[in-house]
Amino acid sequence: MENKKEKRSFCKDWKLFMRGVKIWNELIPGYFWVKFVSIVFEVFTPYFGLYMSAQMVNELAGRCDIRRLVRMAGFAVTVGFAVSLIVRILQKKLTVMEILTMDQHEEYIMRMQNRHQYEHMENPDIIFLRAKIRNDFSAFGGGLYMVRWSFSELFWGIFDIIFSVSLTVSMFTVLAQGNYGGFLGFINSPFSAIVIVLMILLNARLSVRISTTSTKKSQEATSELSESNARWSVYAGLWSTDMQIFNLHRIVLREIEKYQVHPKWVSKKEKVEIRYGMLSVLLDAVLNIGIFLFVAAKAFIGVFGIGSFILYQGTVARFIRAVSGLAGTVGRLRYNNEFLVQLYRYLDLPNDMYQGSLAVEKRDDIDYEIEFKDVGFQYPRTQNWVLRHVNMKFKIGDRLAIVGENGSGKTTFIKLLCRLYDPTEGKILLNGIDITRYRYEEYLALFSVVFQDYTMFGFSVGENVSAGLSYDAARVRRCLERGGLGEKITALDAKGDGEAQGKDALAWAVGQSYDAEGIEFSEGESQKIALARALYKDAPFVVLDEPTAALDPLAEAAVYETFNQVAENKTSVFISHRLSSCRFCDTIAVFDHGQIVQLGAHDVLVAQGGGKYSQLWRAQAQYYE
Numbered sequence: 150m151e152n153k154k155e156k157r158s159f160c161k162d163w164k165l166f167m168r169g170v171k172i173w174n175e176l177i178p179g180y181f182w183v184k185f186v187s188i189v190f191e192v193f194t195p196y197f198g199l200y201m202s203a204q205m206v207n208e209l210a211g212r213c214d215i216r217r218l219v220r221m222a223g224f225a226v227t228v229g230f231a232v233s234l235i236v237r238i239l240q241k242k243l244t245v246m247e248i249l250t251m252d253q254h255e256e257y258i259m260r261m262q263n264r265h266q267y268e269h270m271e272n273p274d275i276i277f278l279r280a281k282i283r284n285d286f287s288a289f290g291g292g293l294y295m296v297r298w299s300f301s302e303l304f305w306g307i308f309d310i311i312f313s314v315s316l317t318v319s320m321f322t323v324l325a326q327g328n329y330g331g332f333l334g335f336i337n338s339p340f341s342a343i344v345i346v347l348m349i350l351l352n353a354r355l356s357v358r359i360s361t362t363s364t365k366k367s368q369e370a371t372s373e374l375s376e377s378n379a380r381w382s383v384y385a386g387l388w389s390t391d392m393q394i395f396n397l398h399r400i401v402l403r404e405i406e407k408y409q410v411h412p413k414w415v416s417k418k419e420k421v422e423i424r425y426g427m428l429s430v431l432l433d434a435v436l437n438i439g440i441f442l443f444v445a446a447k448a449f450i451g452v453f454g455i456g457s458f459i460l461y462q463g464t465v466a467r468f469i470r471a472v473s474g475l476a477g478t479v480g481r482l483r484y485n486n487e488f489l490v491q492l493y494r495y496l497d498l499p500n501d502m503y504q505g506s507l508a509v510e511k512r513d514d515i516d517y518e519i520e521f522k523d524v525g526f527q528y529p530r531t532q533n534w535v536l537r538h539v540n541m542k543f544k545i546g547d548r549l550a551i552v553g554e555n556g557s558g559k560t561t562f563i564k565l566l567c568r569l570y571d572p573t574e575g576k577i578l579l580n581g582i583d584i585t586r587y588r589y590e591e592y593l594a595l596f597s598v599v600f601q602d603y604t605m606f607g608f609s610v611g612e613n614v615s616a617g618l619s620y621d622a623a624r625v626r627r628c629l630e631r632g633g634l635g636e637k638i639t640a641l642d643a644k645g646d647g648e649a650q651g652k653d654a655l656a657w658a659v660g661q662s663y664d665a666e667g668i669e670f671s672e673g674e675s676q677k678i679a680l681a682r683a684l685y686k687d688a689p690f691v692v693l694d695e696p697t698a699a700l701d702p703l704a705e706a707a708v709y710e711t712f713n714q715v716a717e718n719k720t721s722v723f724i725s726h727r728l729s730s731c732r733f734c735d736t737i738a739v740f741d742h743g744q745i746v747q748l749g750a751h752d753v754l755v756a757q758g759g760g761k762y763s764q765l766w767r768a769q770a771q772y773y774e
Contacts, residue, residue, distance in 0.1 A: 157483075157486065162482065162483050162486050165486045165489045165490065165493070166296060166299070166482055166486065166489075168489075168493065169293050169296030169297075169489060170296060170300060172257065172293060172296075173250075173293065173296065173297055176250075176253040176254070176256075176257055177246050177249060177250065177253060179246075180243070180246045180247075181300060183239055183242055183243055183246070184243060184300065184301060185304060186239060187236060187239040187240065187243060188301060188304050188305050188308060189308055190232050190235055190236050190239070191236055191305075192305060192308040192309055192312055193232065193308075193312065194229070194232055194233070194236070195467070196312040196313070196316060196464065196467075197225075197228060197229070197232070198225070198229065199316070199459075199460055199463045199464060200316060200460060201221060201224070201225040202456070202459065202460075203456035203457055203459055203460030204221055204456060205218060205221050205222065205225075205456065206454070206455055206456030206459060207454040207455070207456035207457060208221065208456075209456075210454055210455050210456065211454065250294075250297065254293060254294065257293075258496075261496045264500060265498050265500065266498075266500045266501065266502050267564070267569040267570065268529055268570065269498050272529070272530075275495070275498065278491065278494070278495055279495060281491065282488075282491055282492055282495055285488045285491070286488075291485055291487075291488030292485070292488045292489060292492050293489075293492070295481070295482075295485040295488070296485070296489070299478055299481060299482050299485065302474070302478040302481075303475070303478050303479075303482070305474075306471050306472075306474050306475030306478055307475065309467060309468070309470075309471030309474075309475075310468060310471045310472065310475065312464075313464045313465070313467050313468035313471060314468065316460065316461075316464045317461055317464050317465055317468065319453075320444065320447070320453075320457075320461045320465075321342035321345070321346070322342075323452055323453065324337050324338075324339075324452065325337050325447070325450045325451050325452045329450060332446070333446060333449075333450055336443060336446040336447060336450070337447075337450060337452070341443060345439065345440065345443055348436055348439055349436065349468070349469075349472075352432050352433070352436045352469065352472065353472045353476070355432055356432065356433075356472055356473045356476035356477075433469055433470075433473060436469055437465075437466065437469060440462075440465045440466075440469075441462065444458055444461045444462055444465070445458070502568075502571060502585075502589065503571070503585045504588070504589050505584075505585055505586040505587045505588055505589065505592075506586070506588065507582065507586045507587050507588065508587075508588060508591060509579070509587050509588065509591040509592055509594070509595065510580065516544070516545055517544070517545050517579060517580060517595065517689055517690075517720070518542065518543070518544045518545075518578075518579070518580055518581075519542070519543055519544075519566065519577070519578070519579060519690075519720070520541070520542040520577070520578040520581075521539045521540055521541045521542070521565075521575070521577055522540060522575055522576045522577070522578060523538055523539070523540060523574070523575040523576075524536060524538075524539040524540075524565065524572045524574070524575035524576070524577060525537045525538060525539070525572065525573050525574040525575055526558075526561060526565060526570065526572050526573045526574075527573045528561075528570075534573075534743055535558050535561045535743050536558045536561055536562060536565070536572075536743045536744070537743050537744055538575075538744060539558075539562065539575070539743075539744065539745055540745070541738060541745060541748070543720060543736065544720065545689060545718070545719065545720050546718065546719070546720065547720050547721075547735055547736060548721050548723075548733065548734040548735040548736070549720070549721065549722045549723070549734060549735070549736050549737075549738065550722075550723045550724075550725070550731030550734035550736070550737040550738070551563075551722065551723070551724045551737075551738050551740060552724070552725065552726075552728055552731060552737060552738070552739055552740070552762065552765065553739055553740030553741055553761075553765075554741070554765075557740040557741050557742060557743065558740050558742075558743040558744075559694075559724050559740050560600075560601070560694055560695075560724070562740070563598065563600075563692055563694050563722065563724065565577060566596070566690075566692070566722070567593065567596050567598060567692070568584055568585075568589070568592055568593065571585060579592070579595075594688065595688055595689050595690055596688050596690045596691075596692060597683040597684070597686040597687070597688035597690065597691050597692070598683065598691075598692040598693075598694065599676075599679045599680055599682070599683045599692070599693050599694065600694045601694055601695045603675075603676070603679040605659050605660065605670070605675050605678060605679070606659065607658055607659060607660050607661075607662030607663040607664065607667065608658065608659065608663075609655060609656050609657065609658055609659070610625075610629075610638075610641075610654065610655045610656070610657055610658075610659060610668075610678065611625050611653075611655035611656065613659050613678055613682065614628055614629060614655075614678060614681045614682050614685050615682075615685055616682060616685070616686070620685075622653070622655055624685065625655055625681070625685060626638060626654075626655070628681040628682075628684040628685045629677070629678070629681045631681070631684055632677040632678070632680040632681035632684060633677045633680075634674060634677045634678065634681065637670075637674060638654045638655075639654075641654035641657055641668065642654045644657075659675075659678070680693075688719070689719055689720060690719065690720045690721075690722065691719050691720070691721045691722070692721075692722040692724075693721075693722070693723050693724065693725075694724045695724050695725055695726065721734075727769070728751075728762075728765060728766050728769055729769070731751070732751045734750075734751070735750065736748065736749065736750065737749065737750065737751060737754055737762065739754065739760070739761050739762045739765075741761050746760075746761050747760050747761055747762050754766075
């Protein structure tokens with residue numbers, strides 16, 4: 150996938166940001182409105198305090214009317230208390246909402262991922278993009294979290310500017326009576342206000358430019374760091390016994406070093422931030438001095454009193470800080486938009502699989518027939534044919550075994566059968582109708598599959614088997630027993646009688662990812678849980694794609710024999726390298742270089758001495774004779 154940085158306009162940047170706001174608003178409805186109102190009151194509080202303090206100082210320096218002072222003090226305290234109470238209530242509400250953000254964020258990403266077609270899950274470019282997005286989030290807070298945080302900073306700065314400007318307008322419009330020459334004459338003229346406004350605008354412009362440039366330079370280096378960290382996260386999962394025995398870590402480190410950030414990057418980034426940081430501070434200092442002289446001179450010639458001097462000095466100082474802060478926020482937002490572009494690219498991955506509209510026929514006799522008609526397949530981004538001219542037909546109740554050497558196309562055949570991919574050429578028919586015309590979810594429901602790369606989750610045993618939050622406990626136990634875990638479940642029941650009094654066997658967590666008391670199942674036992682999951686679904690088609698690789702030959706044969714018995718009214722498709730495990734099947738399809746080269750029962754195929762099956766059979770049998 151291309152990862153080119155485009156030069157975006159402010160409008161495009163704003164749209165990226167607002168899409169993030171919209172997502173958060175869907176995840177936590179009302180959050181931004183509550184945050185918005187909270188920011189208004191929080192920003193209002195210090196300005197209201199400054200304004201009332203200025204009025205009271207002016208009163209003390211002028212008529213000093215005690216009753217007026219008491220009324221102003223009472224008004225200030227009442228409004229201050231009311232605003233503080235409102236802010237406290239809003240903050241409590243926001244705290245509750247923000248507690249949910251992590252779960253809501255992860256749930257949203259997972260929900261969007263589940264809409265992707267299976268092809269994306271096997272695309273190495275997309276796998277790397279997903280790792281990079283997660284790394285950017287964990288290392289830099291980049292992505293949707295930065296949107297939520299920046300919303301506060303952005304509107305805080307905007308309202309800071311609005312309130313400060315509204316309270317300082319009179320500083321520029323009111324002039325002293327009388328004629329003054331020189332510097333004081335200039336201060337008392339409209340030109341001084343124009344100069345000050347131009348200084349403020351120039352400072353704002355330079356602040357934005359400095360922030361944008363600083364962020365851009367940091368971003369250039371940080372993108373290298375992000376690339377390096379993403380590579381680390383991918384390679385971190387490669388640790389295995391082979392790395393220990395054969396010192397393969399040397400090769401992994403060599404690969405990582407290609408993407409490592411040079412040590413000079415750190416000092417370079419620090420110099421950039423210090424240089425631009427000092428420049429920003431210097432600009433603010435110059436503007437503050439200019440404003441101070443302007444306000445002090447106007448107070449000296451009597452344009453306003455001491456209280457107003459305090460007010461203007463305070464509001465202008467806050468205005469300058471607000472402009473600098475807003476510039477920094479805008480810079481960070483534009484920086485974060487690089488993360489958002491990647492995230493949205495991932496979330497918006499197209500699902501090109503045709504979504505049919507026909508309902509899968511609900512048959513009481515579950516009489517379904519599958520037919521492959523001259524099916525060929527090439528994986529995306531390759532020109533190699535994995536399957537070619539595959540023709541096969543099987544019905545409910547058939548026992549089909551698929552055998553062949555590694556890379557012969559067996560697993561790809563199953564992926565096409567389950568419509569994880571669509572054929573490149575040819576058709577797959579269900580009861581004479583192209584499977585692409587059926588509703589996708591309804592078609593998938595026909596299959597119960599245990600792949601080689603099955604997954605155990607850190608949920609309870611019952612949830613792992615049922616794949617649901619609620620389940621039929623008796624049915625789960627029957628499936629576990631049929632899958633060969635009856636004794637294990639009995640032992641877990643006994644364990645519940647001792648260490649965890651009354652704990653049901655199905656309630657024990659699988660592994661200790663989320664529960665320190667979880668049960669660590671062996672690989673063979675985990676495979677049996679996966680088999681029980683396939684049984685629990687009770688689909689018309691049961692497919693076992695070498696899920697018993699970790700079992701010994703006798704255990705594997707027992708599992709397949711068990712499935713042969715419990716799936717008597719279903720179509721069973723078995724893939725195994727051990728040909729002896731497939732002898733009970735009605736039909737055996739022999740794959741070689743992407744084609745079915747033989748099709749028939751075990752005895753018939755063995756009798757064909759020059760065939761591929763006979764060759765494979767003899768190669769395995771010689772070690773047992």
